Amino acid sequence: MLTIHGTCPDSRDKLRPGTLGTEGAFPDDIVWIDLLNPTPEEDKRVERHLGISIPTREEMHDLEPSEIIYTENGARYMTARVICQSDTIVPVLADVTFILTDKALVTVRYDEPGAFTIFLNRATKPGGCGQQPEAVLDGLIEAIVDRAAEVLRGVGDKIDIASRRVFAGRGQDVERGGVYQLVIQKIGQYEHIISNVRESMVSVERVLLFLSANYTRPKKAQTGFSAEWRSAVRDVQAIEEHAAFLSNKLQFMMDATLGLVSIEQNKIIKLFSVVSVALMPPTLIASIYGMNFKTMPELEWQWGYPLAIGLMILFAVLPYLFFRWKKWL
Template sequence: MIFTHKPVAGDIQTVLERRYLELQEPIPEDTVWLDLVRPTREEEVKVESFLGITVPTREEMKDIEPSELLYVEAGARYMTGRVLSRVSDSEEPGLAGITFILRDNRLITVRYEEPQAFRMYTQRAGRATGNGPSRTVSGESILAGLIEAVIDRAADVLQLQGERIDRLSRKIFEDKGDPSSRNNALQDTLRSLGRHGDLISKQRESLVSMERILLSLSATYRTAKAPRELREDVRSTLRDLQSLEEHATFISAKIQFLLDATLGLVNLEQNNIIKLFSVMAVVFMPPTLIASIYGMNFKTMPELDWHFGYPAAVGMMVVAAVLPYVFFRWKKWL
């Protein structure tokens, strides 16, 4: 998919015209953005010959070394970041590697997934770009808009996760009364917290990768004396991103607190069960002792000849069972 200039009559502003390019079609000279989605080797060779660059492979995009993510080669600037996306081979959201390449005022993006942020930006890119009537389209401005869309999407994800975690927090600390349903609810809560924690950690990793790209762009634009509007956009986006990172850290800390609280409640429930068994053992220990004594088959046992021996033994067992129970209730251990 490519985006080319499309001037608006009577206005300095330029919008983007989106086209799906077939392999046999030549790439127009006025192309400002080439979006390679799951490119084949033939498509990569076509772009490489047109721009004189090397398109990174999917395996190269998975590297974690900073030198492999941010570098300059043959006059082109390569920047690889990770964006939260629903990975095609999994039902759970994952991190999709995306490479941004700036060359001769053109932007090339290489990706193998469909992040929601890209769909949002490409849908509105065909209508208008820029923040004012004097803004013209360039690879740098498109890159800034894409990163801004990624950050906006990250803000939506963090807000939604924050609301879900607040609901879980109220659910954890409310008293349900029924121990069996309470245990099941706590187990479900642990699983939910684990899923939310995993999603927040992935989102924070995505923000960190975007921050590296923005810091690199900021340093480049400062030394290259880029247009003031572009530098202001990068600085503003970087401030928003750092604010979201702090919010993601806060949510992660809250999830950790809720995990500790849930595990503590699970331990309390287990302790209550163990305490019940301990109390039952103490309550039945004296009656068992009495029954064991009078169950011995010794010939000389005076109580065996008593007329009221059996009622007396049963009475002693009942009293021996009731007294510990009353004592535990008096101590408020039950």
């Protein structure tokens, strides 16, 4: 799908969504061309209009690290990984290519990250976006960074809830395979989201560093965006530090959860050991009087059977009382 956005005559700080017919020419005021799951025909139309090459989905996915950011025929090609489907259990990273030219910004994507929806809602309102390709790129990157920060904040809140469940849980939950198993599964899901956010921010940071170091303001542009991009770099680095903090917190939760599980399992093993020791004397007595020797004086005793039963009960109770006195039970 090919979507165009042009300047708005009644305002200098918002975009105007437009439509383009099958064979219609691109208007002169277009500053942003968004390609979502584009067809080969749509790619060719944009290539003819701007004199650039649009990468295919396979080319975007198979890019070498040295080819993620490059300049060709005066156009800057930048591919970033943007977090997508963050509201699901397992979010994914979507490859998005930004092509910055003097005429317009072109975005090529094969998924629908939430950051694009956020930016579209913002850019069509007064004060939402400037009417330059660089302003659109700056706004998109800002929306991507804001979305990543929002995702991390949500994960942080969920981690706090899981932490309370871990340290307020009861030992019986281990025996039932309850809360600890669920928490470990959640920790894995949260770590996956955090790692995706960090990977996304690393790619966005590379784009921002490239723009800050290699961007030259076009003659028609009234202001530059180097300062905004340098500020965005600091925001990205702050998000990366927050992601590292949450990752360390998850590691602590994992260690604490496994430690609590181990403690509860040791209690169960200790109980089995104590029971085994307590039953050893009665077992010894029963074994002795279960031997089939012909000459055993106790076999002729009238009270031999009650005495054996009493001894077994006595030697089962005495270890139990001893263990309780030692506070081993």
